[in-house]
Amino acid sequence: MTPIRVGLLGLGIVGGGTWQILERNREEIARRAGREIVVTRAAVRPQDLERAALKTGGRIQLSTDPLQVVEAGDVDVVVELMGGYEPAKTLVLHALELGKPVVTANKALLALHGNEIFATALQHGVMVGFEAAVAGGIPIIKALREGLTANRIQWLAGIINGTSNFILTQMRDQGMGFSEALQQAQALGYAEADPTFDVEGVDAAHKLSLLAAIAFGIPVQFERAHVEGITKLTAEDIRYAEELGYRIKLLGIAKRTARGIELRVHPTLIPERRLIANVDGVMNAVLVHGDAVGSTLYYGAGAGAEPTGSAVVADLVDIARMTGSDPGHRVPHLAFQPDQVRNEVVLPVAEIETAYYLRLRATDRPGVLAEVTRILAQQNISIEAMLQKEPAAGEERVDVIMLTHVAQERAIDAAIAEIESLESIAAPVVRLRLETLSS
Amino acid sequence: MTPIRVGLLGLGIVGGGTWQILERNREEIARRAGREIVVTRAAVRPQDLERAALKTGGRIQLSTDPLQVVEAGDVDVVVELMGGYEPAKTLVLHALELGKPVVTANKALLALHGNEIFATALQHGVMVGFEAAVAGGIPIIKALREGLTANRIQWLAGIINGTSNFILTQMRDQGMGFSEALQQAQALGYAEADPTFDVEGVDAAHKLSLLAAIAFGIPVQFERAHVEGITKLTAEDIRYAEELGYRIKLLGIAKRTARGIELRVHPTLIPERRLIANVDGVMNAVLVHGDAVGSTLYYGAGAGAEPTGSAVVADLVDIARMTGSDPGHRVPHLAFQPDQVRNEVVLPVAEIETAYYLRLRATDRPGVLAEVTRILAQQNISIEAMLQKEPAAGEERVDVIMLTHVAQERAIDAAIAEIESLESIAAPVVRLRLETLSS
Numbered sequence A, B: 001m002t003p004i005r006v007g008l009l010g011l012g013i014v015g016g017g018t019w020q021i022l023e024r025n026r027e028e029i030a031r032r033a034g035r036e037i038v039v040t041r042a043a044v045r046p047q048d049l050e051r052a053a054l055k056t057g058g059r060i061q062l063s064t065d066p067l068q069v070v071e072a073g074d075v076d077v078v079v080e081l082m083g084g085y086e087p088a089k090t091l092v093l094h095a096l097e098l099g100k101p102v103v104t105a106n107k108a109l110l111a112l113h114g115n116e117i118f119a120t121a122l123q124h125g126v127m128v129g130f131e132a133a134v135a136g137g138i139p140i141i142k143a144l145r146e147g148l149t150a151n152r153i154q155w156l157a158g159i160i161n162g163t164s165n166f167i168l169t170q171m172r173d174q175g176m177g178f179s180e181a182l183q184q185a186q187a188l189g190y191a192e193a194d195p196t197f198d199v200e201g202v203d204a205a206h207k208l209s210l211l212a213a214i215a216f217g218i219p220v221q222f223e224r225a226h227v228e229g230i231t232k233l234t235a236e237d238i239r240y241a242e243e244l245g246y247r248i249k250l251l252g253i254a255k256r257t258a259r260g261i262e263l264r265v266h267p268t269l270i271p272e273r274r275l276i277a278n279v280d281g282v283m284n285a286v287l288v289h290g291d292a293v294g295s296t297l298y299y300g301a302g303a304g305a306e307p308t309g310s311a312v313v314a315d316l317v318d319i320a321r322m323t324g325s326d327p328g329h330r331v332p333h334l335a336f337q338p339d340q341v342r343n344e345v346v347l348p349v350a351e352i353e354t355a356y357y358l359r360l361r362a363t364d365r366p367g368v369l370a371e372v373t374r375i376l377a378q379q380n381i382s383i384e385a386m387l388q389k390e391p392a393a394g395e396e397r398v399d400v401i402m403l404t405h406v407a408q409e410r411a412i413d414a415a416i417a418e419i420e421s422l423e424s425i426a427a428p429v430v431r432l433r434l435e436t437l438s439s
Helices: A013-024 A026-033 A046-056 A066-071 A088-097 A107-123 A140-147 A162-174 A178-187 A202-216 A235-243 A305-322 A368-378 A409-420 B013-024 B026-033 B046-056 B066-071 B088-097 B107-123 B140-147 B162-174 B178-187 B202-216 B235-243 B305-322 B368-378 B409-420
Strands: A004-009 A037-043 A061-063 A077-080 A102-104 A153-159 A246-257 A260-271 A283-290 A294-301 A353-363 A383-388 A397-404 A430-434 B004-009 B037-043 B061-063 B077-080 B102-104 B153-159 B246-257 B260-271 B283-290 B294-301 B353-363 B383-388 B397-404 B430-434
Touching (some): A004 A013, A004 A066, A013 A037, A013 A305, A037 A305, A061 A066, A066 A088, A077 A305, A088 A107, A102 A107, A140 A153, A140 A202, A140 A283, A140 A294, A140 B140, A153 A202, A162 A178, A202 A246, A235 A246, A235 A397, A235 A430, A305 B140, A353 A409, A368 A409, B004 B013, B004 B305, B013 B305, B026 B037, B061 B066, B077 B088, B088 B107, B102 B107, B102 B305, B107 B202, B140 B202, B140 B283, B140 B294, B162 B178, B162 B246, B162 B283, B202 B260, B235 B246, B235 B353, B235 B397, B368 B383, B368 B397
Parallel strands (some): A004 A077, A037 A061, A077 A102, B004 B077, B077 B102, B260 B430
Antiparallel strands (some): A153 A246, A246 A260, A353 A430, A383 A397, B153 B283, B246 B260, B353 B397, B383 B397
């Protein structure tokens, strides 16, 4: 069979990794795919042209014009690794309109424009591969979309941002504050100069909106996700959680409930005995709960040149295999047949239900606890565990930590507002969510 | 589209689970597959006919003749869940010859006759799905075969027998001996009356031979695997391993080395910090190391009605999707194109290389350790860690535990033979293998 010819838009970290893999494992990949996959062209930024030429040793035709790569007659598949919204979106749509399949690692693009991109692909009968957009090298899109098709997926919870997981791991292991851990992540190249998308949970929410669509058969709806990052977390709360037998992870959670779908990213306490609680450093993991299979977990590197390149190449192999096939034989982009995607309600955060970790800084005098527990009881919130820390020498305030049973966020909000109005409460209440991830 | 009509051979645990899933999630599955998947017929044993009729409420045509189900005009796909070699093999081959795709959970059948079955399927242009044959509901076949196609797989290591993992977990948590833990597993229904295949590592080796074929592009060759079970393990060694920071798991290991492929099932010490070391009870997990993606882990229920049924149904959805497609578009059964499967050398166990745990029962007198370490040094075996237990009151023997660096099994065998010939060594040396699973 003739080779599949690939045009890379971007030859940076992931583009370089993809190219390296296709060079090094060319034979192994062809033995699987039934045909060779070769990179014929790549578009790079003008300032990277020379370095790219050195790296690829003249084996790829380089250009500074990505449009030229998209349109080239010797490019069958376009791999978009530029990132950002534009010109990525225009180029991807243009490739699809030309009938060229696209592989992309661009979760931000798909989270915001995925519905339009998938509709365009459908219209032109071509595939869009995006395994690399979620959890790097872990084949989680394939597992969820094809491996668990028997199941009604009930929930999933993922550590899907390596940067913030690295920071949280350092905060716990070294007792560091957030800023110090962030600086270390930046020094090691795990965090960008502007880390906002990673530490504020936005990147995780991009990925979560894709996973949720595939899990539940709903459109991609990033804009409805509740997003909280890790910037306000303190080493103190990580330590208290630890004392209670929990780890704090930034989780992306998608849950099906009788009243609608919960879609949220936030720091979360998880029992330390869960495997996913022990996923540390830059590693990623996604836990999926289906009604037939129960819980399954997928773990691996969530970023990096070759792990992400591994996912790009897996998509290329799928595309190579399905080239020329009737579109009816293909796996739908969002797991469900396009006409079966349904607009289910995504619940506002006030209506989610979960357990909570509350930390109160209270005056150390009798009666305070009685008042707090009365307020919680009034909101029908029951207490699962409590930890009171002795005041430090010379201190008048004590930290009281409470773990609640499952309650509605609205009730917790109301209780916290009332608790904060008490004279004996010295500081804003720290509120974190807790998930047992048991069934 | 017209429904895909399924004939079940066997309506026991997995057959029942498969049927339940297809009934309960009929709509959800059709929304993904693009067509309905319905069970039209099932073959059961005469003594189960009445119960089966009750269970399925007359919605399936039941028969005690599996051949009739295979040949029925209203059966498009045959699902073989009878187990054992015959008549399963004859029925599967017959279905394929009739041009009917087959889904099977029968790892024993595929481990021994897989090459013939896959060749027959190829000849008749039909698919054989066997996701359910390895690690129950975990989509490990799909991940390895399609998700990691970019990689040269370097090794994989799996907890792929839930029964033995349950027994090992009980031995560690409760300090039980093997027999007691086995009895408990039997009482709970986790072990069969004749547990040989599970506790002797045979079942794990069946599955391992399938995983290795897919990982490396080699034929299925169960007969070349080295197989050791857990029946000789003692609670003592589990405790000593624990003191040294290791857990003992029954692993199926397939490794590519410069001299050939290692294919082995045996109890293995693993560092307790590895996620896979913390996979307990009847759960399964497979750790796969690819040159591009690094290590990825897949975890979930390895057995049970609905977890295994989940894998059966996933294969049915794949088949439903690909019905009528050109066989060239399909994923090869063993991941590599049939003409690209190569007969690489599988190393005899004497030639494998790994680290070792050795326990010696020695007379507590000076000079013994010097003799032992001299013997190991002569074989070029270096010691990584040593633990000497104080003799119990009134005892003259002490337990000495040594962890070695990586050595060849042949050298370890020679050293053990010599050590056992020492007058000061009181009992056979206990030898376990140790894998760091780090890269």
